[in-house]
Amino acid sequence: KAGVTQTPRYLIKTRGQQVTLSCSPISGHRSVSWYQQTPGQGLQFLFEYFSETQRNKGNFPGRFSGRQFSNSRSEMNVSTLELGDSALYLCASSLGPSGSTDTGELFFGEGSRLTVL
């Protein structure tokens, strides 16, 4: 079956703009989590969604937001982009949420590489 699909793969924006990234989980997976990866900070947790509800949010400003749809697809939005938002944004999907006996394996997409100029 198809893996986790993230779009777009690459994008370039300028400071002050906003961006929306999309993540389609593996079929049947209801949990989606998002991460920001930068060379200096490694993988930083952004949000986790399960059944359209945000379960947790990482330590990021309010400019970072997300949502999950009834088909488990998820989007994240970053408004008023800053240079420091340049990063690889990864999403991962699993059957169940973190802390559940049904979590199962956690699979990642290829990521969306955002460059802010």
Add this chain to the structure above:
Amino acid sequence: SQELEQSPQSLIVQEGKNLTINCTSSKTLYGLYWYKQKYGEGLIFLMMLQKGGEEKSHEKITAKLDEKKQQSSLHITASQPSHAGIYLCGADTGNQFYFGTGTSLTVIP
């Protein structure tokens, strides 16, 4: 992440040598995940461990989770150039997934 300590940060080994990467959490984990990443690409799932004392192997890679479910090791036997990359451990702490800072592995032919 301070929740998860991964060591060493980098490894350079001769082809054919064995190596071990460690991952330690201050909390008891619901699950421990190992991934491999090529620079700038997504994370490739290697293995997931959930039970204390569990051990899994795939080809020449073996991962173990200790009885207390706080420490895991990834062992590569007879390393090959194809094993080169960044290895990341990830942990389900109950309310989110944390990730180690990664181990960069170079295998010299």
